[in-house]
Amino acid sequence: MNVSAISGIGAYTESQDKDRKLYKKNDRVFLVEHKNTIELRTDQELKNLLTEKYESVMESRYFGRGGIEIVLAGYQLSDDELADLVRLSYNLS
Numbered sequence: 113m114n115v116s117a118i119s120g121i122g123a124y125t126e127s128q129d130k131d132r133k134l135y136k137k138n139d140r141v142f143l144v145e146h147k148n149t150i151e152l153r154t155d156q157e158l159k160n161l162l163t164e165k166y167e168s169v170m171e172s173r174y175f176g177r178g179g180i181e182i183v184l185a186g187y188q189l190s191d192d193e194l195a196d197l198v199r200l201s202y203n204l205s
Contacts, residue, residue: 113150113184113198115143120199142205143198144174151181152201 115121115135125136135143144151151172154162159180162169168187172179179201182189189197 113143113145113194115198118195118198121202124202137202137205140205141174142201144172148185149181149183151175151179152197153179153204154197154200155204158200 115124122137124142127134127136131146133145134141135145142153151174153175156177159171159177162180163171166188168183168189170181170183171177172181174181180197182194182197187194
């Protein structure tokens, strides 16, 4: 995923942690990138809606109930929807 190509994202830092890349705004993680999945912050209502609607979306291992994890191989969201979720996660951080 190319976070720098998403409009509406301000300053952030990247760091490598074991087998994942962490994207942080003010030292607070808003995106976790694994080899085959990404994890984002979201609110409970949106998490419930997305996990019910898409098989490729599940509760986040990193954020727990405060986020979602999306399987990148064959994900069912559009690129615009994915960019919106990254912006939301950034703004929640």
